[in-house]
Amino acid sequence: MRGRSKLRAKASRFAAYGAFVAETVGGPLATSTAALSALTFLLVLAFPPAGGPVSGLPVLLFLTSMGYSVVALAGASAMVSDLKGPAQVFLSQPISRTAYALAWLSALLASALATFSAFLLSFAVIDPILLRAVDAALAAAWLLDAAILALALLAAAVLARRAAVLVALWAAMTFGSTFLLALPSERLRRAVAVARPLYGALSGWGAAGGPPLAESALLAAALALLLYWLARARLEV
Amino acid sequence: MIAFEGVVKRFGATEALRGATFTVPKGVVAGLLGPNGAGKTTTIKIAAGLLRRDGGRVSVLGLDPWEQGEELRERVGVLHERPAYPPDVPVKVLLRHVARIRGLGWEDALQAAKLAGVERYLERPVSALSRGYLQRLGLAIALLGEPELLLLDEPTANLDPSARREVLAAIKTLGEEMGATIVISSHIIPEMEQVCNYAVIISGGVVLAQGSLTDLATAFGAEVEFVARSREPRRLASLLVSEEGVRGVEVEGDRVVARAASSARQRLEALLEKARLEGLALGWELRSRSLGEVYERAVQASR
Numbered sequence: 001m002r003g004r005s006k007l008r009a010k011a012s013r014f015a016a017y018g019a020f021v022a023e024t025v026g027g028p029l030a031t032s033t034a035a036l037s038a039l040t041f042l043l044v045l046a047f048p049p050a051g052g053p054v055s056g057l058p059v060l061l062f063l064t065s066m067g068y069s070v071v072a073l074a075g076a077s078a079m080v081s082d083l084k085g086p087a088q089v090f091l092s093q094p095i096s097r098t099a100y101a102l103a104w105l106s107a108l109l110a111s112a113l114a115t116f117s118a119f120l121l122s123f124a125v126i127d128p129i130l131l132r133a134v135d136a137a138l139a140a141a142w143l144l145d146a147a148i149l150a151l152a153l154l155a156a157a158v159l160a161r162r163a164a165v166l167v168a169l170w171a172a173m174t175f176g177s178t179f180l181l182a183l184p185s186e187r188l189r190r191a192v193a194v195a196r197p198l199y200g201a202l203s204g205w206g207a208a209g210g211p212p213l214a215e216s217a218l219l220a221a222a223l224a225l226l227l228y229w230l231a232r233a234r235l236e237v
Numbered sequence: 238m239i240a241f242e243g244v245v246k247r248f249g250a251t252e253a254l255r256g257a258t259f260t261v262p263k264g265v266v267a268g269l270l271g272p273n274g275a276g277k278t279t280t281i282k283i284a285a286g287l288l289r290r291d292g293g294r295v296s297v298l299g300l301d302p303w304e305q306g307e308e309l310r311e312r313v314g315v316l317h318e319r320p321a322y323p324p325d326v327p328v329k330v331l332l333r334h335v336a337r338i339r340g341l342g343w344e345d346a347l348q349a350a351k352l353a354g355v356e357r358y359l360e361r362p363v364s365a366l367s368r369g370y371l372q373r374l375g376l377a378i379a380l381l382g383e384p385e386l387l388l389l390d391e392p393t394a395n396l397d398p399s400a401r402r403e404v405l406a407a408i409k410t411l412g413e414e415m416g417a418t419i420v421i422s423s424h425i426i427p428e429m430e431q432v433c434n435y436a437v438i439i440s441g442g443v444v445l446a447q448g449s450l451t452d453l454a455t456a457f458g459a460e461v462e463f464v465a466r467s468r469e470p471r472r473l474a475s476l477l478v479s480e481e482g483v484r485g486v487e488v489e490g491d492r493v494v495a496r497a498a499s500s501a502r503q504r505l506e507a508l509l510e511k512a513r514l515e516g517l518a519l520g521w522e523l524r525s526r527s528l529g530e531v532y533e534r535a536v537q538a539s540r
Contacts, residue, residue, distance in 0.1 A: 093339060094307050
């Protein structure tokens with residue numbers, strides 16, 4: 001009974017801090033997500049007529065993913081700013097370091113889900129038939145790609161606490177991946193396809209067997225564990 | 238209540254704490270005194286579980302602050318030296334969220350705001366508050382839920398003289414009314430002397446001395462002060478003034494205040510106790526007004 005009430009208290013504290021992140025720092029995230037959704041809607045309207053309903057799909061998926069990557073970078077940078085000041089006020093309350101990091105991760109993952117849902121909604125509003133073009137593997141690749149990026153950026157935020165490091169990581173994961181996928185090395189291309197599953201899928205890597213989603217999921221899990229460990233052992237304010 | 242044993246904390250090549258060892262008993266108002274860079278803020282943050290120690294042992298309310306921080310901070314309030322808040326958030330929103338994290342309602346937040354004197358600024362954004370009111374907001378947050386232990390890091394830093402007096406009076410009242418144990422870090426000795434009855438003197442990451450103010454005065458050969466009440470204050474004063482080691486006696490109404498060398502402490506305690514049993518003194522207490530002297534001697538002895 002005591003264990004359950006402890007768990008309830010933990011959940012309630014996490015919800016209270018999560019609500020604060022959503023109400024304050026989450027404001028710009030929500031605005032960016034909404035702007036990105038509107039842009040997606042306009043692009044969906046622009047692309048389908050050219051040569052069938054799915055011709056513009058890779059471009060749309062890439063652009064929404066790119067847009068989300070900027071949102072994730074902004075969110076992780078906001079966490080860096082928070083760690084330099086306000087975090088010590090909240091971490092002086094009965095909230096654990098892991099709950100603090102989890103609240104930020106939740107905000108970024110919720111933003112990813114909202115972006116992708118808005119993307120699908122745009123298809124459904126214009127013509128539900130368009131939804132058939134987005135198969136499960138592609139959807140999983142988009143979501144895993146967003147999760148890996150968010151986890152990597154947050155882990156870097158806790159570890160380095162410098163916005164410049166986040167920008168460098170973001171640039172490496174965004175532009176560096178595109179560059180590496182163009183190289184002839186199969187091993188490198190596979191590594192990129194695991195780290196950026198959407199990029200891998202869009203570039204046609206592993207077209208026969210599909211993108212290596214299981215490995216990407218493992219990478220996301222490993223990054224989640226790394227973030228948990230960093231928050232537990234290294235999150236000093 | 239608080240026990241540090243050989244605590245070491247490094248920031249890169251800098252050793253902020255070098256085997257700090259001290260205890261703070263329950264119910265005292267303790268001053269953590271030392272010059273800038275002595276390790277006061279590091280000590281407060283380690284006690285609150287915000288920094289991890291690199292060596293030694295720490296116990297606060299029987300818990301390990303780094304490992305059991307969440308549980309500990311349910312019972313501890315912390316005021317940081319320069320608290321930074323999200324700038325555009327109204328005071329009310331911030332207080333409400335922090336209260337929620339502590340499992341408290343708006344009524345509790347409002348009560349803490351009133352205690353700290355920020356209730357008139359609840360609708361304003363944090364960025365619109367003056368330095369003094371930011372400090373009060375920090376105090377309001379620290380007071381939420383009436384914690385057993387208050388850790389206040391330089392609570393009067395950057396305040397004007399009247400605000401300093403108000404914050405110090407508020408701390409004194411809190412100590413008396415809430416019965417909380419309070420640890421205040423500061424390098425302003427006269428202010429600490431007004432509110433503290435216990436001190437830990439730290440310099441260069443090492444604890445130089447600790448104890449009640451009167452015990453410290455005795456240990457370092459500083460002056461002590463006896464305050465007695467009597468129906469015949471002049472008679473009691475004449476008895477005291479003839480004693481060896483007494484440096485001055487003043488009579489204020491029914492109160493007799495005698496300043497004496499610490500070497501005379503035991504003798505004067507015995508004399509006053511005898512006077513009390515015979516009815517000449519209604520009661521007496523020992524206090525110290527020589528914390529500055531103790532601090533200087535402790536620092537000198539460490540060199």
